[in-house]
Amino acid sequence: MKLGFMGLPMSGKTTIFNTLTDQHKLTSSAAPGKLDVQVAVVEVPDPQLDSLHTLFQRGKKVYAKVTYADIGGLKKGISAGGLSGPFRNELSQMDAFIHVIRAFEDPAVPHTEETIDPQRDHDLLETEFILADLITVENRVARLTDEMSKGKNRAENARELALFEVLQKTLEGEQPLRAIDLPDADRHAVRGYGFLSLKPKLILVNYGDEITLAPDKVVQAHSGVPVMAIQGKIEAEIDQLDPEEAALFRKEYNISEPVKDRIIRESYSLLDVRTFYTVGDDEVRAWTTKVGATALEAAGTIHTDLQRGFIRAEIISCKDLLELEGWAEARQAGKLRLEGRNYVLQDCDVVTIRFNI
Ligand SMILES: Nc1nc2c(ncn2[C@@H]2O[C@H](COP(=O)(O)OP(=O)(O)OP(=O)(O)O)[C@@H](O)[C@H]2O)c(=O)[nH]1
Ligand SMILES: [Mg+2]
DSSP: OEEEEEOSTTSSHHHHHHHHHTOOOOTTOOOTTSOEEEEEEEEOOOHHHHHHHHHHOOSEEEOOEEEEEEEEOOOTTTTTTSOOHHHHHHHHTOSEEEEEEEOOOOTTSOOTTSSOOHHHHHHHHHHHHHHHHHHHHHHHHHHHHHHHHTTSSHHHHHHHHHHHHHHHHHHHTTOOGGGSOOOHHHHHHTGGGOOGGGSOEEEEEEOSSOOOSOHHHHOOOSTTOOEEEEOHHHHHHHHTSOHHHHHHHHHHTTOOSOHHHHHHHHHHHHHTEEEEEEEOSSEEEEEEEETTOBHHHHHHHHOHHHHHTEEEEEEEEHHHHHHHTSHHHHHHTTOOEEEOTTOBOOTTEEEEEEEOO
16 A cells, blocks of 8 residues: 655645654755655554554564655646656556645745645646646557557457547546546556546645634545645644643644544545454454455455465454453354355454465
8 A cells, every 4th residue: 555645846745744654854855847755664553453462462563554655846737748757657656645735824935836825736736647647548549549440459449449538538628537437347447557647635735823724625626535634844843742742732733633643544545445453373463455355355465375275254343352352252252253255344353264275
């Protein structure tokens, strides 16, 4: 799971990235137009995993992980003629984007577009991504049309052309590809293109001292794109304090929880994933899987052998397991269930795979 922070220069990307990843990268180091990427792997804070580990006292505690990239260098006009190779490569590798949009006023921090206008800044990069995708789509349409005129792979090309024409029409109407309700098969068919405007996106509106207007009033995004308020600099400063002091300041600024927890939770919902747990002899571990994943798929996440030799999954909700304080107690209370390969995992399931190879 890899999410990319992007946004115009001086919007606060690195400030927020540092807070999230406990890093100390230099802020405002990127030159507009020049790709500058920092990557960090973040352990997902997980009180349930902590409690399971405390209960079983077994070996290592392994948190789920999410990778974040701070992608600097995007600016107006960057995708004219197609995004340059390095930018496109980097951006297309992301599973989702976190678009940081500046709403804070600060004469000491210059803005490439001179004025503070979050909606304009949103539209500006959204348009760049739409344009970059449009160029890719147009090239493919031209290629397919050409091949068809030569009579190559007619049926197959006609099917792909029909799909790409839908994409083209959407992009020409200045809509991102994520606005289309693409069937899974089509989604799969275009996966290799790494379309930027198809990737899920979270918008962070970066405020200064005060959240003057609700973030979804400041930036009107396309439907389905969550818009969240953040006070990048203040939250970064609060995160440097010791926990008690930090809690006090958060209260004062009406910040309900640490920025890290908030962004990671939103990342999970953006990517439509959830957590399950395993309790082994040498480790207690959190795993990430797609919402809707089956017991068989969960087995495959742990190890291909478990999937290959899958017999049954022993399942218990971590809440029940923690409340009953042990396997024997859980079994006695009838909370431990045997499920088959098609069982759909629920949030917080503790999973033991029975297998035979
Ligand atoms: N006043 C104010 N300044 C902020 C806020 N967030 C970030 N800054 C400042 O704005 C400047 C740019 O912040 P960065 O986090 O480096 O922004 P960036 O988007 O990474 O910028 P580039 O890497 O140049 O694209 C820094 O001096 C920050 O301290 C904020 O909420 N309020
Ligand atoms: Mg930066």
